[in-house]
Amino acid sequence: MTTTVSAPDVAPSDAEPSPPRKRRRRPSLPYLLLVPAIVLELAVHVLPMLTGVWMSLRELTQFQIRDWSSAPFVGLDNYRVTLDFNSAIGKELLHSFWVTIAYTVLVVGLAWVIGLAAAVVLQRPFRGRALLRTLFLTPYALPVYTAVITWSFLLQRDTGALNHVLVDQLGLVDDRPFWLIGGNSFWSLVLVSVWRCWPFAFLCLMAGLQSVPQDLYEAAYMDGAGFWRRLRAVTLPMLRPVNQVLLLVLFLWTFNDFNTPYVLFGKGAPDEADLISIHIYESSFVTWNFGLGSAMSVALLLFLSVVSGLYLFLTRKARSDA
Amino acid sequence: MFKRRLAAIAVGALLASTLAACGGDDSGDDAKTLTYWATNQSTSLEKDAEILRPELEKFEKQTGIKVKLEVVPWSDLLNRLLAAATSGQGPDVVNIGNTWSASLQATNAFVQFDDATLEKVGGKDRFVPAALAASGAEGKPPTAVPLYSLAYSLYYNKKMFAEAGIANPPTTWEQLVADGKKLTKDGKWGLAIEGAHVSENAHHAFTFSQQYGGEWFDASGKPTFDTQQNAQAIKRYIDFIAVDKITNPGNAEYSQNQSVADFATGKAAMLLWQTVGSQLTLRNMKPEDWGVAPVPFLASPPAGGKKVNSMVAGINIAIFKHSKNQEGALDFVKFMTSDEEQIQLNKTYGSLPSVTTVGDDPAFAKPEQKNTQQTLVTTAAPLPQVPEESQFETLVGTLMKDLFADAARGKAPTEDQIRDKLKQAQEQVK
Numbered sequence: 001m002t003t004t005v006s007a008p009d010v011a012p013s014d015a016e017p018s019p020p021r022k023r024r025r026r027p028s029l030p031y032l033l034l035v036p037a038i039v040l041e042l043a044v045h046v047l048p049m050l051t052g053v054w055m056s057l058r059e060l061t062q063f064q065i066r067d068w069s070s071a072p073f074v075g076l077d078n079y080r081v082t083l084d085f086n087s088a089i090g091k092e093l094l095h096s097f098w099v100t101i102a103y104t105v106l107v108v109g110l111a112w113v114i115g116l117a118a119a120v121v122l123q124r125p126f127r128g129r130a131l132l133r134t135l136f137l138t139p140y141a142l143p144v145y146t147a148v149i150t151w152s153f154l155l156q157r158d159t160g161a162l163n164h165v166l167v168d169q170l171g172l173v174d175d176r177p178f179w180l181i182g183g184n185s186f187w188s189l190v191l192v193s194v195w196r197c198w199p200f201a202f203l204c205l206m207a208g209l210q211s212v213p214q215d216l217y218e219a220a221y222m223d224g225a226g227f228w229r230r231l232r233a234v235t236l237p238m239l240r241p242v243n244q245v246l247l248l249v250l251f252l253w254t255f256n257d258f259n260t261p262y263v264l265f266g267k268g269a270p271d272e273a274d275l276i277s278i279h280i281y282e283s284s285f286v287t288w289n290f291g292l293g294s295a296m297s298v299a300l301l302l303f304l305s306v307v308s309g310l311y312l313f314l315t316r317k318a319r320s321d322a
Numbered sequence: 323m324f325k326r327r328l329a330a331i332a333v334g335a336l337l338a339s340t341l342a343a344c345g346g347d348d349s350g351d352d353a354k355t356l357t358y359w360a361t362n363q364s365t366s367l368e369k370d371a372e373i374l375r376p377e378l379e380k381f382e383k384q385t386g387i388k389v390k391l392e393v394v395p396w397s398d399l400l401n402r403l404l405a406a407a408t409s410g411q412g413p414d415v416v417n418i419g420n421t422w423s424a425s426l427q428a429t430n431a432f433v434q435f436d437d438a439t440l441e442k443v444g445g446k447d448r449f450v451p452a453a454l455a456a457s458g459a460e461g462k463p464p465t466a467v468p469l470y471s472l473a474y475s476l477y478y479n480k481k482m483f484a485e486a487g488i489a490n491p492p493t494t495w496e497q498l499v500a501d502g503k504k505l506t507k508d509g510k511w512g513l514a515i516e517g518a519h520v521s522e523n524a525h526h527a528f529t530f531s532q533q534y535g536g537e538w539f540d541a542s543g544k545p546t547f548d549t550q551q552n553a554q555a556i557k558r559y560i561d562f563i564a565v566d567k568i569t570n571p572g573n574a575e576y577s578q579n580q581s582v583a584d585f586a587t588g589k590a591a592m593l594l595w596q597t598v599g600s601q602l603t604l605r606n607m608k609p610e611d612w613g614v615a616p617v618p619f620l621a622s623p624p625a626g627g628k629k630v631n632s633m634v635a636g637i638n639i640a641i642f643k644h645s646k647n648q649e650g651a652l653d654f655v656k657f658m659t660s661d662e663e664q665i666q667l668n669k670t671y672g673s674l675p676s677v678t679t680v681g682d683d684p685a686f687a688k689p690e691q692k693n694t695q696q697t698l699v700t701t702a703a704p705l706p707q708v709p710e711e712s713q714f715e716t717l718v719g720t721l722m723k724d725l726f727a728d729a730a731r732g733k734a735p736t737e738d739q740i741r742d743k744l745k746q747a748q749e750q751v752k
Contacts, residue, residue, distance in 0.1 A: 062709055066407050066431040088749035158572040180575045181518065181727035202555060235718040266577045268520040268720035286399060288425060316646075 041110040049301070056294035078256070079294035088209035089283075093296060095271075096279040099186070100255060103275060107193045108250045112243075114194070115201025120235065122208050133206075150261035151192045155179035155264075193260050197253070201246060207237070208242030244315045248308060255304065276300060357390045357413040359402070361468065363671045365604070367393040370541070379401035381657050387650045388575050404640065406432035414645035417473035418458040418466055421521075421705045421715065427458045427465035428709040434646065437462040443656040444465060444677070452674045454527040458636040462519045466638035468676030470547055470657060470668055472596040473697040474632040475690065476615045482510070482591040485612075489572055495558065498592070498618050502568030505591040512568030514581035514590035517726035518744035520719030523559075523632050526594070527718050528705055533569040533619060535626030537720070543708045547718065548749035551626075553740040556722060560740075564729035571730035574723075585612075598637050599690045602670040616689045616697055636676065674698065710751055717747040720723055 018140050055071075056078055058064070064071035086092040118136055122129055139147060154161045156179075163176050179188045212235065220230045236243075258277040261269050267286070279299070284293020357588075364370050370393040378389040392413070399420065406412025407429045418426060426432060433439065435457075437657075440446045446454070453468035479493045482573055486505050492498040500592040502512025516522045531538065534552030546552075562569045570590070573581060579601075586605035594617060602612060618632035639649040639658055657663060664675040669685040674694050680686075681695060705711055721743050725735050 002732070062425050062428040063430075065404065066410075066429050069409055086748050156572075157575055158570070165479065176572070178575060178730060179573075181723070182731055251524075262646070266518065266520075268518070268723050271724055282716060286716045288709075 005051065013160065028063075052294050052301075053298055055291055056298045058291050059092070060289075060291040060294070062288045062300075065288075071291070074291070078291045079299065081292060082295045088173065089292070092274075093276075093279065096274045096276045098270070100272055100276040103186070103190060104254045107188050107197060107254045110190075110194045111197035111201045111250060114198040115205050116239075118198075118202045119205035119209055120231065121205065136202055137199045139195050141205070144196070144259040145263055148192060148260055149195065151195075152264050155188050179229060180265065181270050183272050185265065185273040188265060189261055189273045189275075192264060193254065194313070196260065199251060201250065204242055204246045205239060208239045212238040212281075232310075235304060248311055251311075253302060288320060332481060346571055352648055353647055354481050355388045355390060356645075356647055356654055358393070358654070359399070359413045359416040359480065359581050360391060360393045361399060361417040362393060362395055362671070363637070367395060373667070377658075377663060377666065378576065384657070384665035385653055387647075387652070387653065388690045389654065404429075404642075408480070410644040412642065412644070414642060414651045416640055416642065417469065417637050418640055420453075420634065420638045421711060423457045423465055423654075424459045425709050425712050426706040428458045428527065429460065431643055431644075432465045432686070433643055433651075434463040434465060435467055439463075440467070442652050443731055444661060448659070448677050448679065450676055450678055450681075450698060450701050452634045452698050452704065453636055456636065456707065457638050459707045466640035467655060467659060468636055469639040469695075469700055470637045470673035471676045472673050473637070473694045473702045474525070474596055474617050475693050476617050477585060477593045477595060477598060477602075478615065479585070479588060479591045479611060481611055482588065482614050485532055486591075487553060491613060492618050492620040493616070496621045498569060499562075499582050500568045502562070502592065504564060506698060510588065511584075511590045512566075513592045513594075514564055514576075514728075515562060515573045515594075515708070516576045516579070516581045517563070517574040517730075518577040518723050520577075520723060521720035522719075523717050523726075524715040524719035525635075525705070526559050527552070527556055527722060528633055529617070529630060530558050532557075532628045532703060533623060534638075535624055535628065537629060537706075538714050539706045539708050539710070543710070545710065545714070545751045547714075547751075548741055548745040550737070550741070551624075551735045552744055554743075555716075555721035556740050557727070557735065557737055560725045560729050560735060563726060564734035574726035574730035574746045579706045595688060597672045597674075599688075602607060614693050616693060616701065628703070629701055630703045632697050634698065634704045635644050636673070713751050717750055718744070721747050 003309050044206065056072040057073060057075060058068075059074045059077070060068060060071040081089055082093060085094045116221050121131060122136075133248060153159075155164060157176050160179070162179060166172050167174070167176050178184055179257075187213045216238070217230060220234050225233060257275065258276050258281065261273060261275045261278050265273065268282075269275065270274075274294075280293055347426055360374055361369060362370055362600065364373060365611050372395075374391055378391055390431040393613060395417075400418075402412070403416060403418065403426065406416075407426075416636050435443075437446060451470055451473045452472060453745070455670055457464035457466045457468055465725060483489075483491070483501075487727065488500070488501050488504060528538065531552050534551040534555045536549055536555055540546050544742060551633050563571055563574060570584075573584075581590070581593060582598055582601055583605060584590045585603050586607040596609075599609070599612075599614075603609065619629065619631060620627060639655055641655065643649065658680060659669075659677055661677070661680050664677050665680050665683050665685055668675045672691075674686060674691060675683075686692070686695065705716065725740065727733060727745070
């Protein structure tokens with residue numbers, strides 16, 4: 001677009017240089033209009049991030065918090081404590097890290113598969129499609145707190161609806177299982193998160209599918225491609241740019257998810273479902289050790305940046321290779 | 323061009339002023355206003371505002387100082403207090419949970435109530451000693467003064483006790499277990515427990531440990547989690563589910579006052595709680611159906627065991643050092659701890675006065691309040707008044723939640739296993 005428009009402008013100016021006054025005139029308004037955005041970006045994102053890095057190098061507990069800018073500098077001590085996986089603090093953090101990895105892989109994978117299935121099913125028009133679309137989006141539209149607190153009621157052992165169905169109505173198990181404590185708490189968390197996340201995947205993939213030309217499907221159909229073949233050869237390759245962004249966003253959201261576990265389990269998440277965001281919150285806010293909490297946050301930030309960077313690099317490479 | 327620049331400058335100025343407005347100062351900037359953050363003491367934030375507003379108007383009439391009120395939910399309060407302490411901006415006067423006293427004292431963000439300052443609000447002797455002891459580290463001037471006082475009691479269902487042929491409420495844990503076994507039948511249970519409630523677990527860890535002669539911190543403030551006494555104490559509490567089986571295993575996941583609901587609906591015959599009478603009435607339990615007694619002790623306490631059966635629970639009121647209206651803030655604290663307000667507010671909330679002068683008022687003559695008062699005066703002790711107290715609550719309370727989760731699935735913890743977990747928790751205190 002831009003090249004075709006600018007080309008005629010460039011050609012005459014090469015042949016016949018325009019007067020210097022005209023050339024020097026640079027429009028400053030667009031830059032000025034960007035200033036508020038840049039200021040806000042700095043204020044909202046960059047400064048707090050830098051403050052976090054600064055805090056992670058200090059000993060910042062309740063003793064220093066009032067005059068926090070004078071908290072003593074301790075170098076990399078907080079990182080040493082955080083990343084010493086033989087100590088109790090490091091061990092707990094590492095455990096929490098693995099729990100979070102497992103949780104993220106499961107939630108992103110399941111949310112994506114369910115979202116894709118729903119988007120593909122709803123691709124062709126049929127009666128009630130609009131209704132189903134709206135219905136599918138409900139979990140995404142509900143406020144987190146309301147949605148998750150409802151789940152916590154459903155999952156209670158003695159009075160929850162899930163056990164009522166499993167034990168009292170279907171008789172599948174004799175002993176009422178716990179869903180909010182012990183090992184099952186991890187699966188409850190995965191279930192609730194998938195329930196909350198998949199509509200977003202569905203929404204993005206549905207939008208992506210709109211741009212797939214119908215004639216590609218028709219051509220594939222004429223060539224005798226069945227449903228799975230068309231999915232693999234047409235739908236997925238065409239959705240590649242959408243997937244690239246979608247998976248990254250889902251990964252980051254899920255990995256950092258705080259609200260779902262916090263509302264589901266309250267203070268003190270079960271060991272089996274101790275996600276890293278909650279773990280860091282408890283290591284800083286609840287135990288008043290902000291330097292240590294910041295060091296954990298910065299370590300997490302670095303990890304997520306590296307993973308995101310690698311992901312973007314690899315997917316871009318894969319795309320240009322293709 | 324000039325016009326453009328002017329426009330840009332205008333945009334910039336507008337932006338700057340918006341940002342400045344965001345970081346506005348809440349605190350009263352003249353002698354005629356105060357900002358007060360109150361805690362959630364009744365059924366809702368609105369209800370609290372409704373209860374407090376007439377009193378604040380009374381204060382305004384007396385002194386001409388207008389009080390801006392905000393009732394802060396418990397889930398936000400600590401974060402908001404920390405933010406105010408860090409930024410030096412925020413309210414003048416705040417309510418704090420008394421277990422946070424020493425931690426907040428360490429921030430040095432609050433006015434110290436040394437003897438001279440205490441004199442201005444009526445003097446040291448005016449306050450109930452146990453309550454004042456829970457307002458900062460020993461030997462240092464308090465960081466707040468007590469406002470509402472509470473303590474744990476044993477609540478029991480009179481009808482269920484009569485049906486099981488039990489004449490009196492238990493006074494020892496051994497009796498409680500024996501009674502609990504008689505009461506546990508037909509889907510009903512002896513004792514209800516809030517097993518996933520981190521703070522409440524920690525409160526019981528403290529009380530039981532005192533009875534076994536344990537301590538969570540030594541005199542120099544170092545954590546002493548990993549002791550036999552503490553392990554025994556925690557085992558005693560967990561065993562109600564794990565060994566005695568007088569508590570429904572489902573209680574292991576309770577953290578939203580479900581145990582109060584179980585007690586009110588007759589699913590459990592006993593409950594350990596802080597002044598819960600008004601809540602029971604709200605849940606349609608008739609006042610004549612329940613009785614109240616002191617929390618039990620061990621039948622034969624080991625050497626060093628203390629006669630403590632409750633923490634000193636309660637709310638303190640504190641003044642931020644950054645307040646520009648210190649005199650007005652002190653007047654307000656004096657007003658809130660005056661005889662008249664202490665009777666009025668504690669009566670409404672079902673708590674007890676923190677001052678010694680009004681304890682005999684008929685408003686506090688009901689058995690529940692008498693029992694709480696007796697406990698506070700004789701057998702209650704404050705939680706450790708050390709800056710790391712909140713770490714103790716989180717670490718030990720969570721560890722107990724996990725132990726309850728195991729116990730509920732049939733895994734009774736041994737003393738050694740508990741000691742191992744306590745050791746791990748202690749290593750995380752920093």
